Amino acid sequence: MRAGLIQTTTGIDPTTEAVQLSARIAEAATQGAEIVFTPEMSGLVDRDRARAAGNVRSEADDPVLAAVCAAAARHGVWVNLGSLALRSTASDKFVNRGFLIDPTGAITARYAKIHLFDVALGSESWRESAAYEAGEEAVVGATPWGPLGLTICYDVRFPALHRALASAGAAMIAVPAAFTRPTGMAHWHVLLRARAIETGCWVIAAAQTGEHADGRATYGHSLVVSPWGEVRLDMGETPGVAICDIDLDEVATARGKVPALQHGRDFRVTAP
Template sequence: MNLRIGLIQTTTGIDPLVEAEGLALRIAEAAAQGAQIIFTPEMSGLLDRDRSRAAGHVRTEANDIVLAAVRAAAAQHRVWVQLGSLALRSETSDKFVNRGFLIDPTGAVQARYAKIHLFDVALGSESWRESAAYEAGEEAVVAATPWGPLGLTICYDIRFPALHRALATAGAAMIAVPAAFTRPTGAAHWHVLLRARAIETGCWVIAAAQTGEHADGRATYGHSLVVSPWGEVRLDMGEAPGVGLIDIDLGEVAIARGKVPALEHGREFRVTAP
């Protein structure tokens, strides 16, 4: 089964109203070129490491202007959208939640996923502690689409193979990996991690990414990728913001898994250690 997918690569800033308008325009652009489902990056509506300033823009899901704009654009252009993620206020705590959405061509939300693995790392001159402001999700999600099941992840989740294997064994033929990778980690690990997850699961891996110099002072790696179930990079968007399109064949999933049926060969085991 062939599918035309669109990826939106952005340099998201600190004003959600600007980002809502920009995303709607990019969705229109991708839909006009025949995209049937469009993928956006992590934090598509707001990227601000100043958490006190960001707090003034973060809303609940019901009141978020970026989510509303993307839902309206999906309905207007009759296209599916995997909105990589948004910073939203939690319904259950005083923290934020990093939540992604699958939106259908009527503008309805068909699936939600909250980022399970939070980015708490020190990278020399850069230090990040996502868990200070965000609560972690607890549930992996595989969503139904007309072309097959889609597994949902967000950015740092890519470093946890067990999550991706669980998505694949639950039926996923595609896995979305929206991201805002730092430049140091991106240059070192981005391509190899995405290729590894595709090879291990026999899934199409679709990774829409943030890129460039952001208004909050950070820099992200870009290189939104589409990786085949055999681990081949079929699309690399480089560092410029914009829209990328590619046709993929979902039949390649069965071919790759038929060659190396690793999902079928997994076994439980014990670990012996000193």
């Protein structure tokens, strides 16, 4: 399987992002990508919630989703659209939702981010739950190469989710992200390698990078990690497209060496 990763610095205008994302998908397809992965918040990165509210649409009306579906069909590629900010149908909040799109442009799987980023990082404070509602269901999507588990960014810190995806059949796990620079420098590589090692899955993480129009900075370093924990691709901090060949036979090889998924057991905890 030839994967294309898009690393971008998404801004505050979804119409502009739709055009740019379509061009990146075309570029990846030209380089032979069969499936293209995009970052979290591929259509809008804006911490000004009042301004963002004017650009957030329903799934049916979102220009970025429409453009990406059209690009997938035009170039005959699968796309994991990492996530978009969309209006919820269940509350007055937004939802952070990712999509798996087939080469006809049809959406074959949807995933809403389960774990919301509510943290204080010294001078930076983030309360994703103030604007977004959390998802409640883990999702594995079908691809021609094998099942793909869907996650989004902060989910990477929750091993139980990734183990559940692998136990449900996932051979690959997508981790689209917009990691902050402080957390990225401290934890990004080790977290992604750990999730790959403990599940025996390929981990494919397309990321936001650089200085964004809303004032935030993201870490970049889109990665592909093998089931044995080897970093096969690191895009550094420069926006662009990169290609990585993925051998799904390595999943069985890694799990055969260390069958951790088979060895998991239920247990009790004793504590004071």
